[in-house]
Amino acid sequence: MRYRSQLWGIFSIAVACLGGAGVIWASGAYTVPLDDVVEPAQDGHMLIPLPQSVTWLDGDFAVGTDVPIVVADDPAPADLAAVRDVNLTLATFGIKSHVIRASDVQDPKGAIVLGQAATNPWVARLLPTAADASSALPAEGYWLWATPDAVVVAGVDPRGTYWGAQTLRQLLARTDQGVVVRGVKISDWPDFPLRALHMFPSYESDRLHLKIVTDVMAPLKFNTLILQVEQSKWDSHPELWTSNAASKEMLVKLAEAARQHQIEVIPLVNLFGHMEWAFRGGNNLSMSADPAKAYAYDPLNPASYAFAEQILSEVIELFHPRYVHIGHDEVRMNGPIPTHGRPFGQVFVDEVKRLHDYLASCGVGTMMWADEALKPDVYPYLSQLPKDIVMVYWNYGDSATYSDMTKLQRLGFPVLAAAWYDPQNIEELTRTAKSYQVQGMVGTTWAGFFPGMESLYRASRQYVAYVLDAEFFWNAYGRNRAALPYDPAAVLSSLLSLVPRSVDYQKLGFSVDLKRVANANAARLLGSVVVERRIDGFNQPRGTNQLIVYTPAAGRSTTLTNKWGTEVSVENGRITAIGGNNRAIPADGFVISGHGEASSWLVDNAVLGARVIISGQTLRLITDDKTEPYTDLVALPRGVQRLGGIRFDLIDPAQNGGLDAVAVQGDVPGDSGLPARVRIPVNHKASALWFLQSATHRLDTLAMAGSYTVIYSDGSKAGVPLLYGLNLIAWNDRTNVDVRDPSVWARNGRRLYALRWTNPNPDQPIAFVEMSAGYADTSLVLLALTGVE
Numbered sequence: 038m039r040y041r042s043q044l045w046g047i048f049s050i051a052v053a054c055l056g057g058a059g060v061i062w063a064s065g066a067y068t069v070p071l072d073d074v075v076e077p078a079q080d081g082h083m084l085i086p087l088p089q090s091v092t093w094l095d096g097d098f099a100v101g102t103d104v105p106i107v108v109a110d111d112p113a114p115a116d117l118a119a120v121r122d123v124n125l126t127l128a129t130f131g132i133k134s135h136v137i138r139a140s141d142v143q144d145p146k147g148a149i150v151l152g153q154a155a156t157n158p159w160v161a162r163l164l165p166t167a168a169d170a171s172s173a174l175p176a177e178g179y180w181l182w183a184t185p186d187a188v189v190v191a192g193v194d195p196r197g198t199y200w201g202a203q204t205l206r207q208l209l210a211r212t213d214q215g216v217v218v219r220g221v222k223i224s225d226w227p228d229f230p231l232r233a234l235h236m237f238p239s240y241e242s243d244r245l246h247l248k249i250v251t252d253v254m255a256p257l258k259f260n261t262l263i264l265q266v267e268q269s270k271w272d273s274h275p276e277l278w279t280s281n282a283a284s285k286e287m288l289v290k291l292a293e294a295a296r297q298h299q300i301e302v303i304p305l306v307n308l309f310g311h312m313e314w315a316f317r318g319g320n321n322l323s324m325s326a327d328p329a330k331a332y333a334y335d336p337l338n339p340a341s342y343a344f345a346e347q348i349l350s351e352v353i354e355l356f357h358p359r360y361v362h363i364g365h366d367e368v369r370m371n372g373p374i375p376t377h378g379r380p381f382g383q384v385f386v387d388e389v390k391r392l393h394d395y396l397a398s399c400g401v402g403t404m405m406w407a408d409e410a411l412k413p414d415v416y417p418y419l420s421q422l423p424k425d426i427v428m429v430y431w432n433y434g435d436s437a438t439y440s441d442m443t444k445l446q447r448l449g450f451p452v453l454a455a456a457w458y459d460p461q462n463i464e465e466l467t468r469t470a471k472s473y474q475v476q477g478m479v480g481t482t483w484a485g486f487f488p489g490m491e492s493l494y495r496a497s498r499q500y501v502a503y504v505l506d507a508e509f510f511w512n513a514y515g516r517n518r519a520a521l522p523y524d525p526a527a528v529l530s531s532l533l534s535l536v537p538r539s540v541d542y543q544k545l546g547f548s549v550d551l552k553r554v555a556n557a558n559a560a561r562l563l564g565s566v567v568v569e570r571r572i573d574g575f576n577q578p579r580g581t582n583q584l585i586v587y588t589p590a591a592g593r594s595t596t597l598t599n600k601w602g603t604e605v606s607v608e609n610g611r612i613t614a615i616g617g618n619n620r621a622i623p624a625d626g627f628v629i630s631g632h633g634e635a636s637s638w639l640v641d642n643a644v645l646g647a648r649v650i651i652s653g654q655t656l657r658l659i660t661d662d663k664t665e666p667y668t669d670l671v672a673l674p675r676g677v678q679r680l681g682g683i684r685f686d687l688i689d690p691a692q693n694g695g696l697d698a699v700a701v702q703g704d705v706p707g708d709s710g711l712p713a714r715v716r717i718p719v720n721h722k723a724s725a726l727w728f729l730q731s732a733t734h735r736l737d738t739l740a741m742a743g744s745y746t747v748i749y750s751d752g753s754k755a756g757v758p759l760l761y762g763l764n765l766i767a768w769n770d771r772t773n774v775d776v777r778d779p780s781v782w783a784r785n786g787r788r789l790y791a792l793r794w795t796n797p798n799p800d801q802p803i804a805f806v807e808m809s810a811g812y813a814d815t816s817l818v819l820l821a822l823t824g825v826e
Contacts, residue, residue, distance in 0.1 A: 067550050068721045071677070071684045074546025074825050075727075081210030081219035083523055085504065086258060086511035088204065094220030096185040100209070103133045105148040109156035110138045115195030115299055116152050119202030122255065122298075123149070126206040130216045149188045149205070149218075152198055160191045166224075167191035177260070178226030181205060183218045193226075199299045200258045201225070207256075229470075231453060231477025232510040233261035234503060235305070238269065238283035238291060241489035247294050249503075253532050255298035257507035262295050263362055263479060264288075265305040266352060268314045268486055273347040276320050281487040285355060292356055303404060304352045307364030308345050309333055309388060310409075314486075315344065332371040336388040346395055353399050360427060363392050366406035382418040385409065393423055406431060407452075411441055424449040429479060431455035433462055434600030435617035439469040446473065455479035458502035459640070460518045460786075461616050467509040480506035493533075494762075497526070504528045524783035527681065547721055548677065548686035549806075549822040554717050555688055555696040559820055562700055563731055563768045564667030568642045569657040570635070582633035586651065587622050595619050596628050603636040605629040607649045611663075615643050629656065641770075666769050669784035673820075681781030683791055685729050685821035699819040701743060701810040703733065711816060717806045720750075723824035724799040726806070728792040729781065731768040734815040736761035743817035746807040749798060757794050759817065764792050767815065789820070 084091065106123065108116050124134055134149075139157050142148070154161040154168035161168040167180050167189075174180075179192040179201030190205055192198030201223075208219045234254060238246055250262065269283045283291075292302045307314070315321050316331035324340040326333040334341040352361060368374065368385070376384045393403040407428040410419055428450045430442040445452050454470035456463045456478070467478055480503060482488075484496035493500055504525035508516060516522075573583040576591035579598050587596045596604060598618045606614040608626035620628045629649070631639040644666060648659040660666050674680075675689040675697075688697040702711035732742055742765050745757035759765040764778060768787050780788040796803070808819060 068547040068719065068824065069550060069677075069686060071546045071548055071823065073684075074544055074823060075683050081208045081217065084204060084207050085523065085528060086508045087515035088223045088225035089512060089515070090224045092222040094184065094222065096220045097210075097212070097214075097217035098183045098185055098188050098220065099214065100127070100130070100132055100216040100218060101147060102131075103135060105137050105142075105145075106134050107137050107139055107142050107145055107148050107150040107157070107159050109152045110140050111156065112152060113156070113195035113198075115192075115199045118297060118299065119151055119190070119199045122199075123151075123202050123205060126209055130209060130211060132216055146186050149190070151190045151202065153192050153194065160189060163187060164189045164191050167193075174224065175226040176230065178224070179204075181208075181221065181223040181225070183208060183221050185220070188218050196260070196299050197226075200227075203256050203258060227258065227511050228513045229475075229477045229510055231261050232259050232507075233263050233303070233453070233477060233479040234259055234482065234506065235263040235265065235455070235479055236482040237265045237484075237486055237488060238288060239487035239489060240281045240283060240287070241487075242283050242287050242291055245488065245490050245493070246291055248533055249500075250291065250294050250300060251298055252534070253503055253529070254295075254300055256532060257504065258511050259507060260299060261301045261303060261477070261479075263303045263305050264291070265307065265362075267306045267308075267348065267364075271348055271351050273351060274315075274320075274344075277314065277317050279317075279487070281489075285351075288355060302356055302358060303360045303362055304356050304358055305362035305364060305404075306345075306348055306352055307366075308392065309336065309363075309365050310368035310370065311364060311366065326374050327372055330371045333368055333374060335375060336384050337375065337377060342391060342395075345392060349392075349395065350399075353396075353401055358401060360402040360404045361396055362404040362406075362429070363389070363396075364406060365389065365410075366408050366431070368409045380414065380418070382412075382415040385415050386418040386421050389426070390422060393426060397423075402427065404429060404453075407442075407445055411444060416444065419445075419448055419450075422450075425451070427451045427453060427476075429453045429455050430475075431457075431479075431481060432466060432600070433457040433459065434602075435462075436465040436469055437617065437619065438600045439466055442470070442475060443473055446475070451476050453477045453479050455481050456502075456506070457481050457483070458499045460502070460505055463502060463505045464509055464518045467513050471513040478506070478510040480510070501526045501529050519785070524780050524788060526788065527780040527783065530779060544724075544825055546684070546723075546823060546825045548684065549717060549719055549721075549824065550686070551699055551717065551819070551822060552688055552693050554699055554715055555693060556715065557698045557700040557711070557818065558690055558695050559673070559698040559731075559818060560667050560670035561662070562698065562816065563733055563818060564664065564670050565659075565661050566666070566733060566769060567657060567659045568734075569655055570638055572651070572654045572656050573635070579630050579632050582635055583631070584635035584638070584656065585630045586656070587628040587630060589622055589624055589627075591622060593622070595621050596630050598630055601636075602630060602632040603639045603643075604631070605639055605643045610648055610650075612643055612645055612647045612649060612658075615639075615645065627651075660769075665785050666787060669787060670768070672784065673782065673789075680729070680789070681779050681791060683727050683729075683779075683781060683823060685727070685781075685791075685823055687729075687821050697820070699808060701808055701817050703742075703810060703813055703816040711810075714807055714809045716748075717808065717822065719803040719806055719822075719824070721824055722799060722802050723796055723826065725796055725825040726794045726803075727823040727825070728794065728819060729789060729821040729823075730759075730765060730792060731789055731818045731820070732761070732765055732815040733767065733818065735767050735770045736813050736815055738762040740813055741811045742813050742815055743811035744809050745794070746809065747794075747796070747803055748805040748807060750802040750804045753798070753801070755797060757792075759792075759811065761813075761815075765817070766790050768818075 179197040190201040310333045322328040326335045404427040407430045452475040484492040579585045604620045646664040650657040690697040740761045747755040778790045782789045
C-alpha cells in the first residue's frame with residue numbers, strides 16, 4: 038500500500054469553473070522562443086568505460102567533410118573492423134571518410150591514423166611511445182592521441198586498435214566550430230583479459246542479440262559472449278524443438294557478427310542439472326535422475342552421456358569454439374541425485390571428468406559453473422579434476438562471501454567471476470576479483486529462456502547492468518557506482534537506438550511558461566513518499582520471500598542470515614546502511630532482512646536516511662526532506678537547460694513562491710489538496726511537444742496514471758493517455774527502468790523522463806494543454822513543457 042504525502046506549499050492561482058469543478062487555469066501565460074530545441078547530447082568527453090589514463094588537451098581535431106583514415110599497407114582484419122565502426126559514427130555527423138594505405142601518405146596532417154606501430158609506420162612516427170618496447174601496455178591496450186594536427190589510435194595488438202577506435206567514436210562531438218575529436222592523450226588497457234556477457238539466444242536474436250553484440254558489446258569493449266544454446270534447434274533431437282527457439286542458422290549469424298566485432302563466442306550447454314529442456318514433452322525420461330521431477334540426468338546412466346555428446350558434437354561443429362561451458366549449476370536444487378552408495382562428490386567429479394575428456398578429444402576446453410563444486414561434500418574431490426577446467430564463480434550476494442573463489446584458485450583452476458544486475462554486486466565482486474587476480478568477469482542475464490525485444494522492458498534492469506559491467510570489467514577502480522557521471526539506462530537506450538532519433542534537431546521551438554500555473558514543489562512532492570509492507574516475523578530464521586526484523590531482543594550480535602538476500606540497518610528511526618547479509622544488530626535499532634521478493638522490495642524502496650516505522654506487523658518507509666530523493670530534486674538545474682539534448686525551462690522555486698511544478702491529484706478528489714485538472718495556456722502552433730514529467734508512486738504496468746488533452750484554438754481536442762510503464766515512470770521507480778522513453782536527468786538511480794508527443798494537427802494552434810488526474814494511486818507531476826515548431 039502507498040500513501041500520498043501532504044503537499045507542502047500553497048496555491049497561488051485561482052480556481053475557476055471552466056469545463057467542470059476543480060479545474061485550475063490562468064490567463065496571460067506565454068511561450069518563450071528557443072533555438073535548436075532538440076540537439077544530440079554529444080560533447081565528446083563522456084568515455085565509457087573510463088580509460089586507465091586520460092589527459093584532456095586544449096586543442097581539438099577538426100574533422101573534415103571527407104576525412105582520411107590511414108591504415109597499414111596490409112591491415113589486420115581488426116583494423117578494418119575499426120575503420121568500419123568509426124565510419125558508422127562519422128556518418129551520424131554527416132561526415133564521410135576515405136581509407137589510405139600508409140605508403141601512399143606524404144603528410145598525415147588532418148588525418149586519423151590507425152593501427153599498430155609494427156605495421157603502420159605513421160603510428161610509430163606520430164606516437165613514438167607506441168613503438169617503444171619499454172612503454173608496452175598489457176594485451177588489448179592502446180594509445181590514443183588527438184591533437185589539432187592528427188588523431189592517432191595505436192594498439193599494442195589488433196584488438197587494442199579496435200578498442201581504441203571505440204573510444205575514438207565517443208570522442209566525436211558537434212561544436213560551434215563544427216565536428217571535432219576532443220583533444221586528448223589516452224593510454225588504456227583492460228583490467229581483465231576476459232570480459233563477457235552471458236545470454237540466451239531465441240527466435241528473435243536477429244532483432245535483439247545481434248543488436249546487443251554490434252551496438253552494445255563492441256562499443257563498450259566486451260570481448261566474449263557466453264551463449265547458452267541448449268534449447269536451440271539441434272538436428273539430433275528435433276523432438277525438443279520449440280517455435281521460439283533459435284535456429285542453427287541464427288546461431289551462425291550471431292557468432293559471425295561477434296567475430297567481426299572482436300568478440301569470442303563460448304557456447305553453453307546446461308548439463309547434469311537444470312535439464313528440464315531435455316525432458317520436454319516427456320522425452321528422454323529414461324535418463325532422468327528422477328522421472329517424477331525430470332530436472333537432472335542420471336550421471337551413472339550411459340544414456341546420459343550419449344545424449345550429451347550428441348548435442349555437444351553439434352555445438353562444436355557449429356561454433357568451432359575454444360571452450361564449451363557445460364553448466365552444472367544447482368544440480369541438486371530439485372532433490373538428491375542417485376549415487377548407488379557412492380559419495381556424491383566422487384560421482385560429480387567423475388561426471389565432469391568424462392565430459393571434459395570428451396571435449397578434449399575434440400580439441401575443445403571445458404568451462405563450468407562453480408557453485409556445486411564448492412559444496413562441502415564436493416570440494417574435497419576437486420583435486421581429481423584436470424586443472425585446465427575454467428571455473429565460473431557466480432555470486433549475486435554481498436562481498437563477505439566472495440573469498441570463496443580463492444578456494445578454486447588454490448587448487449590451480451582458472452577462475453572467472455560472474456555478477457548479475459545489482460550495481461553493488463557488480464562493483465564489489467569485480468573489485469574483489471581484481472584483487473584476487475582472476476582471469477575475467479561475466480555479466481549474467483536471466484531474462485527467460487527465449488528472450489525477445491519485449492524483455493528489454495520487462496527485465497530492463499538486467500540489460501541496463503551491461504553498461505555497469507562494461508565500466509567495472511574494463512577499469513575496476515576507475516569510477517564509483519554512486520557517483521557515475523552518466524545514467525546507465527540512458528546510455529543503453531542511446532546505444533540500442535530504442536528512442537527513435539528525433540526529427541527535431543536544429544529546429545526552432547518554444548518553452549511554455551508554467552510559472553503562473555505551478556502549484557507544487559517537486560522536491561517535496563516527489564521526494565516525500567511512503568511505502569509499506571507486511572512483516573513476516575521477528576528474530577526468527579529468514580525463509581523464502583520473507584521480510585524479517587531482527588532486534589536486540591534476538592540475543593545475538595548479527596542476524597546470522599545467509600548470502601541470498603538484502604538487509605537494511607536502522608538506527609534512531611532512520612536507515613543508516615543498505616545491502617549485504619548477516620548484519621550487526623544495532624543496540625539502538627534493528628535490521629530489516631529480506632529474501633527473494635522481500636529482498637527486491639527492499640532494494641527498490643530502501644533509501645539512506647529514510648524514516649522507518651513499525652506498527653504491529655506493518656513496516657513503513659518514509660522519505661522526506663532528509664533523504665536522497667528530496668535533496669536530489671533540489672539539485673535539479675534551473676532556467677533554460679539542455680537535458681538529454683532537449684531544451685527545457687525549469688522554474689526556480691526560490692523565485693516563484695516555492696513552486697516549480699504542476700501537479701494533479703491521485704486516488705480520489707482532494708486526497709492531497711491537489712486539483713483534478715490544470716489547464717495550461719499555450720497559444721502556439723507545434724509539430725511536437727516534449728513533457729518533462731514524473732509521478733509520485735509506482736503503478737502496475739499500463740495502469741492509467743492520468744492524461745493530457747491538447748485543446749486547439751478551434752475547440753477540437755487530441756488526447757494523450759499516460760499509461761504507467763509505457764510513457765510515464767515515477768521518479769523513484771527503480772523496478773521499471775523503461776528504456777523506450779529518454780531519461781534526461783538522473784541522480785542516485787532515480788530518473789526524470791521526457792515524453793515526446795507528435796501533434797496530429799500541427800497547422801492548428803494549440804490553445805491549451807489540460808492535465809488531468811487518473812485517480813490511480815499516484816499523482817502526475819509536470820516540471821517543464823517544450824514545443825517544437
